[in-house]
Amino acid sequence: MNSTVMKKTMYFFAIPALVFYLIFWIFPILRLFQYSITDYNGFSQAYNYIGLDNYKALFNGDTLGISVKNTLIYTLVTVVLGNIIGLALALLLNMKIRGKGIYRSLAYIPTLFSAIVVGFIWSYVYMPDYGMISSFLDKFGINDDNLNFLGSYSSALYAIIFVEIWKNIGTTMIIFLAGLQTVPNDLLEAGKMDGCGPWRLLKHVKLPLLATAITINVTLSLINGLKAFDFPFIMTNGGPGTSTNTLIYSIYKMAFTEQLFGKASALGVISFALIIVLTAAFVIRMNKREVSA
Incomplete structure (x- = not known):
């Protein structure tokens, strides 16, 4: 042939x-752009083209600013803490310790559960008075009626972020472990002979060789953070107030609760552009670091 x-x-x-x-x-992306310049309500077949009115309303209102702020906080904390904890676990479970296979499996188990299951479990854990955390503190005589992680405006978002990190930490750890397996032992031994301690070996030997794993984990964490919807929807329904309103949750609420499908489409276009720009910037930046490393 x-x-x-x-x-x-x-x-x-x-x-x-x-x-x-x-x-x-x-086709769905093109339709999204089309609906974003209409007054489509999601149900009626009739709609009118209104130009950039939906975009103007979003930029003049509070929804876009609050959603972007919450989403960026969610993403930043998820990327930074998630990768630091995942790397620490990978380094620990890459050492010669007894039963490390069991510990690896235990760390990976949360990844196997669906977001719905995890969300409901942690809603119970955070529940005031009768939740697991409150019951645990009661055993030590610590009774705080104001201990309401999901009901507090200042703590709700960070409580959800912790659940996001907990669920995905297994995947992050496995990717770092795979990268650590490729680090040559001869190189580590040579570093030890030159007087390098654990911290210098990590900084000057392991981390440069983990550049690809770091790129993958940062990119995955970034995308997961920017498209966060499951846990804000399941655990707080965007509340209290607008404290856990992320971009994707705001799109859902605007489209299916307020029946402003055209405006929700405009917010979807903005979210799409934000995700593409931030992800591309991170990937380009990390790829440059890989080359320099």
């Missing part, structure tokens, strides 16, 4: 994937 026939055959096998890509990815 000559090369021309092989190329035609390859294109032929690519057609089904291309069709699915166009139908389930490109």
Whole structure:
């Protein structure tokens, strides 16, 4: 079979994937842009084109600013703490300790549960008076009627962020562990012979060789943070007030509760652009670090 026939055959096998890509990815994005300049309510077939009025309303209102702020906080804390804890676990469970296979499995178990299950479990854990944390503190005589993690405006977002990190820490740890397995022992031994301690070995040997794993974990954490919806929806329903309103949750609420589908589409376009720009910037930055490392 000559090369021309092989190329035609390859294109032929690519057609089904291309069709699915166009139908389930490109077409919805184009429709999103179309609805963002209409007054479509999500139910009626009739709608009017209103130009950039939806975008103007978003930029002049409070919803966009609050949602972006909460989403950026959610993303920043998830990326930083999630990767630090995941790396620490990976380093610990990469050491020669008894039963490390069991510990690795235990750390990975939360990843196997769905967000719904995890959200309901942690809602009980955080529950005031009768929740697991409150009951535990009661055993030590610590009774605080104001201890309401999900009901407090100042703590609700961070309580949800902790659950996000807890659920995904297993994946982060496994990726770092895979990277640590590729670090040559000869290089570590040479570093020890040169007088490098654990911290210098981590900084000058392990971290540079983990550049690819760091890029993958940072990118995954970034995307998960920017599209956060499950836990704000399950655990707090965006409350109290607007303290846990993320971009994706605000889109859902605007479209299906307030029936402002056109305005929600405009917010979706803004969210799409934000996610693309931030993710691309991080990937480019991390790839440069990989090359320099």
